[in-house]
Amino acid sequence: xxxxxxxxxxxxxxxxxxxxxxxxxxxxxxxxxxxxxxxxxxxxxxxxxxxxxxxxxxxxxxxxxxxxxxxxxxxxxxxxxxxxxxxxxxxxxxxxxxxxxxxxxxxxxxxxxxxxxxxxxxxxxxxxxxxxxxxxxxxxxxxxxxxxxxxxxxxxxxxxxxxxxxxxxxxxxxxxxxxxxxxxxxxxxxxxxxxxxxxxxxxxxxxxxxxxxxxxxxxxxxxxxxxxxxxxxxxxxxxxxxxxxxxxxxxxxxxxxxxxxxxxxxxxxxxxxxxxxxxxxxxxxxxxxxxxxxxxxxxxxxxxxxxxxxxxxxxxxxxxxxxxxxxxxxxxxxxxxxxxxxxxxxxxxxxxxxxxxxxxxxxxxxxxxxxxxxxxxxxxxxxxxxxxxxxxxxxxxxxxxxxxxxxxxxxxxxxxxxxxxxxxxxxxxxxxxxxxxxxxxxxxxxxxxxxxxxxxxxxxxxxxxxxxxxxxxxxxxxxxxxxxxxxxxxxxxxxxxxxxxxxxxxxxxxxxxxxxxxxxxxxxxxxxxxxxxxxxxxxxxxxxxxxxxxxxxxxxxxxxxxxxxxxxxxxxxxxxxxxxxxxxxxxxxxxxxxxxxxxxxxxxxxxxxxxxxxxxxxxxxxxxxxxxxxxxxxxxxxxxxxxxxxxxxxxxxxxxxxxxxxxxxxxxxxxxxxxxxxxxxxxxxxxxxxxxxxxxxxxxxxxxxxxxxxxxxxxxxxxxxxxxxxxxxxxxxxxxxxxxxxxxxxxxxxxxxxxxxxxxxxxxxxxxxxxxxxxxxxxxxxxxxxxxxxxxxxxxxxxxxxxxxxxxxxxxxxxxxxxxxxxxxxxxxxxxxxxxxxxxxxxxxxxxxxxxxxxxxxxxxxx
Numbered sequence: 001x002x003x004x005x006x007x008x009x010x011x012x013x014x015x016x017x018x019x020x021x022x023x024x025x026x027x028x029x030x031x032x033x034x035x036x037x038x039x040x041x042x043x044x045x046x047x048x049x050x051x052x053x054x055x056x057x058x059x060x061x062x063x064x065x066x067x068x069x070x071x072x073x074x075x076x077x078x079x080x081x082x083x084x085x086x087x088x089x090x091x092x093x094x095x096x097x098x099x100x101x102x103x104x105x106x107x108x109x110x111x112x113x114x115x116x117x118x119x120x121x122x123x124x125x126x127x128x129x130x131x132x133x134x135x136x137x138x139x140x141x142x143x144x145x146x147x148x149x150x151x152x153x154x155x156x157x158x159x160x161x162x163x164x165x166x167x168x169x170x171x172x173x174x175x176x177x178x179x180x181x182x183x184x185x186x187x188x189x190x191x192x193x194x195x196x197x198x199x200x201x202x203x204x205x206x207x208x209x210x211x212x213x214x215x216x217x218x219x220x221x222x223x224x225x226x227x228x229x230x231x232x233x234x235x236x237x238x239x240x241x242x243x244x245x246x247x248x249x250x251x252x253x254x255x256x257x258x259x260x261x262x263x264x265x266x267x268x269x270x271x272x273x274x275x276x277x278x279x280x281x282x283x284x285x286x287x288x289x290x291x292x293x294x295x296x297x298x299x300x301x302x303x304x305x306x307x308x309x310x311x312x313x314x315x316x317x318x319x320x321x322x323x324x325x326x327x328x329x330x331x332x333x334x335x336x337x338x339x340x341x342x343x344x345x346x347x348x349x350x351x352x353x354x355x356x357x358x359x360x361x362x363x364x365x366x367x368x369x370x371x372x373x374x375x376x377x378x379x380x381x382x383x384x385x386x387x388x389x390x391x392x393x394x395x396x397x398x399x400x401x402x403x404x405x406x407x408x409x410x411x412x413x414x415x416x417x418x419x420x421x422x423x424x425x426x427x428x429x430x431x432x433x434x435x436x437x438x439x440x441x442x443x444x445x446x447x448x449x450x451x452x453x454x455x456x457x458x459x460x461x462x463x464x465x466x467x468x469x470x471x472x473x474x475x476x477x478x479x480x481x482x483x484x485x486x487x488x489x490x491x492x493x494x495x496x497x498x499x500x501x502x503x504x505x506x507x508x509x510x511x512x513x514x515x516x517x518x519x520x521x522x523x524x525x526x527x528x529x530x531x532x533x534x535x536x537x538x539x540x541x542x543x544x545x546x547x548x549x550x551x552x553x554x555x556x557x558x559x560x561x562x563x564x565x566x567x568x569x570x571x572x573x574x575x576x577x578x579x580x581x582x583x584x585x586x587x588x589x590x591x592x593x594x595x596x597x598x599x600x601x602x603x604x605x606x607x608x609x610x611x612x613x614x615x616x617x618x619x620x621x622x623x624x625x626x627x628x629x630x631x632x633x634x635x636x637x638x639x640x641x642x643x644x645x646x647x648x649x650x651x652x653x654x655x656x657x658x659x660x661x662x663x664x665x666x667x668x669x670x671x672x673x674x675x676x677x678x679x680x681x682x683x684x685x686x687x688x689x690x691x692x693x694x695x696x697x698x699x700x701x702x703x704x705x706x707x708x709x710x711x712x713x714x715x716x717x718x719x720x721x722x723x724x725x726x727x728x729x730x731x732x733x734x735x736x737x738x739x740x741x742x743x744x745x746x747x748x749x750x751x752x753x754x755x756x757x758x759x760x761x762x763x764x765x766x767x768x769x770x771x772x773x774x775x776x777x778x779x780x781x782x783x784x785x786x787x788x789x790x791x792x793x794x795x796x797x798x799x800x801x802x803x804x805x806x807x808x809x810x811x812x813x814x815x816x817x818x819x820x821x822x823x824x825x826x827x828x829x830x831x832x833x834x835x836x837x838x839x840x841x842x843x844x845x846x847x848x849x850x851x852x853x854x855x856x857x858x859x860x861x862x863x
Contacts, residue, residue, distance in 0.1 A: 086115040093123035093139070096132040099841035105138060113139065114146040124151045128167075131160050140170050148172050149183070149192040153202050156212045161219050168223065179229040182207045205258035207231070213268035214261075216815075218808050221270045230275070231266055234259045237296055260303050263290060267307040269314045269811065273804045277797060280315055280331050280352050287311035288359040315356070316363050319370060321806045328369050330799040347377060350749065357743055358520070366738035378745050381425040400428065401435035408432075408759040415754075415766040426748040433748075434608055436756035440498045441605075444598050447491045459579040477561050482548045482574040486541070486587060499534045501757030506531065508753060522623070523607050530600040537593035544586040548574055610740035617733045620740055624725040632718045639714065643706045644669045650699055651686075659684050663699075676703075677710055 082090070085108060092100040101123075104111060116122050127135040128151045139145055148170050155163040172178060172192060182205045183193035202211060209229040212220040235244050247255040265271055267286055276282040287308045294304035315331075322328045333348040353374075356364045364370065379386040385396065400407065411423045422428055462481040488496070506527060510518045518524050551571045559565060562575070573582075581588060609619035644666070651663035658664065662672040662685035675681050686699030729736050755764070 082115055082117075086112055089113070090115065090117050090123055090126060093132070093135050094126040094130060096127070096130060096135055098132075098134045098138070098838060101135050101138055105142065113142055113144065122147055124148070125154060128155050128160065128163055129158070131158070131163065133160075133162050133166065136163050137166055140166060143171075145170075147192070149178065149208075150201075152208055153206070153211055156208055156217060156220055157202070157215060159215060159217050159220075161217070164220050165223060168227065173227070176228050179208055179224060179227055180232075182210075203257065203261055205254075205261055209271075210261060210265035213265035213271040216268060216270050216811070218270045218274065218812065221268075222274050225274055231262060231271065233266065234262045237293060256297065256300060260300060263293075263304070263307055267311050269310075269317070269807070272311070272314055273808060278334055278800065279804065280318065280800070281334055281355070283311040283315045284352065284355045284359060284361065287315075287361065291359070312361050312363060315361065316367060318803050318807055319364060319367050321803055321810065322369050325373065327799055327803060328373050330796050331803070332370060332373060334796065347380070347749075348373075350746075353742075354746070357739075357746060358517075360739075362735050362739040365742045366735040371738055371742070374742055374745055377749060378426050380427075381421045382427055385427070397431050397435070400431045401438065404432060404435050404439075404756070405759075408755050411754060412759070412762065412764045412766075415764065415769075424751075424754055426745060429748045429754055430608075430611070430745075432754075432756045436498075436758075437604070440495070440757070441601060443491060443495050443498065444601060447489070447495065460577050462575065462577050477563070478552075478555050478559060480548060480552050480555065480571070480574045481576070482544075482587075483552050485578075486545045486548045488541070488545070496538060497758040497761070499531060499538070501759075501761050502527070503531055503535070505753060505757060505760060512750065512752070523604075526600060526604060526607075530597055530604065533593050533597040533600065537590045537597060540586040540590035540593070544590070608744070610737065610744045613737060616737040616740055617729055620736050621726045621729045624729060625722050628718070628721040628725055632714070632721060636710075636714055639706075639709055640673060643702065644673055646702060647673070647699070647706075650695060650702070651688075654688055654690075654695075657689050659687050659689065662686075673706065676707060677715070 085104070089101070089104050089108075089111065091097075092104065105113070113124075114122050117126070121129070124136065124139045124145060124147060127139060136151075140148075148167060149172075152164065152167045155167055167173075178192065183202070206214075207229070209221065209224045209231055212224060213231065235241065244255075247258075263286075267283075267290065272279045272283050272286075290304045290308035290311065294301045294308065297304065319328070319331055322331065329348040332350050332353045334352045353365065353370065375386065385393070407419065407423060410417070410419045414420055415424075423432070506524075509524075551574050555562070555567075555571065559567075567575070606619050606622065610616040647663040648666055648669040651658065651669075652665070655661065655664040660682070661668050662681070663669045672681050672685055683703075686696060686703050688696045688699075753760070755762075
């Protein structure tokens with residue numbers, strides 16, 4: 001782009017100027033010093049009158065408004081065209097021509113430094129975009145410079161640290177609000193964010209710190225944080241404040257995007273590392289918050305899930321960098337000043353690990369460093385057992401099961417002895433509780449041992465008939481039959497003692513964990529259901545037993561024989577055989593509930609399966625299958641209910657006119673369709689005897705569609721869902737199993753609950769000592785515990801700073817090891833171009849110096 005000098009201007013080039021084609025190029029024209037006539041002329045023509053000054057002010061205002069134009073400038077007819085000097089100035093700033101920019105700033109009067117190109121960018125933005133630090137520093141020396149905020153955002157986005165520091169030293173940033181305000185929050189009359197107020201390059205709600213966090217610029221984030229910048233945490237999604245209500249009504253989409261941008265900044269590893277004293281806790285809580293938001297804001301679920309995974313990966317990355325047990329404990333436990341019951345002497349508190357399990361950070365919990373630490377706690381007070389073979393461990397388990405009463409008694413008497421310490425080991429607690437539950441299952445089996453080969457007392461017989469048939473001695477003539485079936489046996493009394501012990505254990509667990517956390521664990525629902533059903537069963541049994549005992553007392557008081565005696569109806573009922581009992585008899589209800597409770601008791605074995613590597617993934621797959629079945633039941637019930645009502649409406653008028661009673665009542669309709677799923681219903685269920693072919697054919701069609709829908713479509717869909725869940729578990733079986741095992745282990749890390757059921761029913765001296773110790777600890781904490789907490793906190797912060805430093809160094813090293821991008825090549829070309837201009841300037845100065853020396857030498861010779 002060659003420029004012709006104005007008329008009247010000297011065309012003599014400066015010393016050292018070359019008229020070669022290369023010198024006449026655009027780059028070399030920027031070196032020319034014959035500029036400014038247009039500006040100077042305009043200044044001279046205006047004069048010094050008040051009207052001229054007003055006109056000059058209006059022209060300046062026009063230039064100022066031009067700086068406020070956004071990218072729409074290139075699509076509209078411009079009201080102001082760039083002068084030749086302004087074009088040279090912008091090109092010099094863009095290509096890094098430091099000497100030219102310096103001369104124009106010093107020697108051109110009324111230079112419009114805020115002039116913009118066709119894209120609406122001024123000289124400062126062009127210099128920053130091309131990483132020209134010296135040009136940026138020269139421009140920042142002008143007081144009337146505009147778009148400093150835009151330039152700062154641009155420098156941050158490109159990772160230009162030195163330019164960012166130079167921009168932050170500008171006087172405009174003395175106001176701390178400049179660093180916390182986004183372009184949308186800035187005053188519209190202010191030219192600080194003139195270019196990006198409409199979000200052309202960056203979102204209008206992005207602050208410098210949010211942008212630096214998005215770009216993972218650790219040094220820039222640290223600089224901004226040191227200047228007091230912070231990312232404001234978004235309000236709760238259901239917040240009803242005036243600001244949130246206004247933004248939702250004005251532009252709900254923009255409000256949601258601004259929340260996502262803020263969360264992206266908060267979830268950035270750079271911001272988490274540099275802005276939090278405990279980044280592990282902050283990352284854990286933020287990951288859970290983002291996971292909750294993913295379920296609430298379904299339209300942005302992918303974004304929130306990605307951010308939640310980013311926080312989880314950050315915690316795992318910190319755990320990867322641990323080099324000692326102390327550092328692993330610092331991440332897993334956090335600050336040591338905690339009231340958590342896991343914080344035993346010599347044992348870490350594991351509060352962060354508890355949060356990780358609660359928020360299901362599976363990769364963190366299954367990490368080798370974390371698993372190694374858990375394993376050392378699991379075999380606490382059992383030196384050498386960890387290295388033993390599986391056979392040796394099985395022998396230990398059998399020995400504990402056999403000697404459980406003796407070990408429980410020894411612990412009850414001397415809880416602080418060596419045996420007591422061994423019993424407090426999580427592994428021994430697990431073995432003791434598992435052995436106790438195994439004994440309980442054995443009692444359930446033995447309780448029915450007398451009926452394994454079939455009962456000899458048939459349902460239509462009483463005890464008298466039985467003794468007559470067996471030929472044995474006759475029982476007490478006043479003994480009621482129900483007195484032989486209702487009383488509890490010694491086996492049932494042992495079962496009741498186990499049930500009471502389990503209930504007491506669950507009460508203690510609710511007390512220690514809280515009702516909220518207790519309800520979050522699915523196994524607790526199984527325990528609650530099992531114990532509630534057992535309790536209801538024995539309650540019904542106990543109620544009928546009291547009634548039978550009172551009736552037996554009445555018989556002993558008023559009768560001498562029961563033969564040929566008219567008994568009251570309520571007493572006569574107690575002498576009847578089982579086949580004559582009412583369906584609502586409490587003993588029958590008790591036996592039905594007992595059977596259900598026995599099934600739930602044996603299913604409770606699945607709780608300990610994660611302890612084994614082979615059975616653990618199977619147990620996890622089983623749990624996922626149950627969830628799939630519950631999802632499937634929604635569609636299944638809709639289809640089943642539709643056909644059940646339809647078939648009932650079709651055949652309800654044909655009761656007695658069909659080959660069977662299928663579909664004639666609502667109950668029969670349910671039974672027929674349910675068993676049809678398993679192929680146990682007959683086709684003749686739809687046949688009508690009186691020849692109503694339309695009804696019969698309609699029944700055939702509906703019954704056929706039902707079988708196709710249920711058997712071919714829905715059941716295969718359920719199988720596909722189960723296969724998908726199983727494959728998902730199998731693909732990540734190691735992580736899933738280790739996470740499930742850690743949850744199992746963690747339940748035995750808590751202090752207390754050492755004695756298994758039913759030995760926990762006997763109050764131990766240790767419980768009294770524990771209560772006294774707790775009161776003493778609270779008193780000591782009020783007196784001198786503050787300094788100890790401070791020491792522990794300082795130690796933890798020191799370790800966390802060490803890990804954060806290590807993490808940042810690794811992140812920067814990984815970033816530097818990436819391949820050179822096209823943008824970096826462009827930066828190198830810009831640096832070479834800038835160096836070229838400096839060399840040309842230096843050459844011109846040297847030529848002028850040489851010309852001066854030559855003239856002096858010529859003058860000396862002439863003299």
